[in-house]
Amino acid sequence: MKNKIRELTDRNNGLSNTKREEKYQQYVRGWVNYFKLADMKGLLAETDKWARRRIRAIYWKQWKRVRTRxxxxxxxxxxxxxxxxxxxxxxxxxxxxxxxxxxxxKK
Known part of the structure; x- marks a missing residue:
């Protein structure tokens, strides 16, 4: 799962933010539905924290100039x-x- 999220949240792949968000949500939703009977609440919380940090890194990279930031x-x-x-x-x-x-x- 982490490797696929790495691919989706790569800072250099040139996807638009809306397309990236759409693909990420679709992948996570499918993964959660497939493993919904398993006890994975802690794993999902940890993965979500890590993925949000990667998404914030994408935005920070997009704001290239100090003035923009x-x-x-x-x-x-x-x-x-x-x-x-x-x-x-x-x-x-x-x-x-x-x-x-x-x-x-998160908003």
Whole structure:
């Protein structure tokens, strides 16, 4: 399952966000329906947490410029100093999305 989710949430595959979301939801829905009788609540919670982090990394990569990152973070109701701090960060994608967890929620 994780390998298939890696393929669907690859940052370099060129899919649009709506198409990526559609394929991801279809795959997870099918997987859950196939294994619905098994006890997998913990596994699904862990996988969901990991997949959301990958999706946030996709969005962070799409906002390539500091100006774009700052503007979008401000639209997400982040304070000026916090938006500047995050937008100018030199951390990699995986580390950055850990910090973005409070800004980019499940909604």
């Amino acid at each position: 700052y503007r979008i973070l401000r639209k997400l109701k982040l304070e000026h100093w916090q938006a500047i701090k995050l937008a100018n960060s030199r951390c990699g994608y995986w580390r950055m999305v850990e910090m973005l967890n409070t800004v980019l929620t």
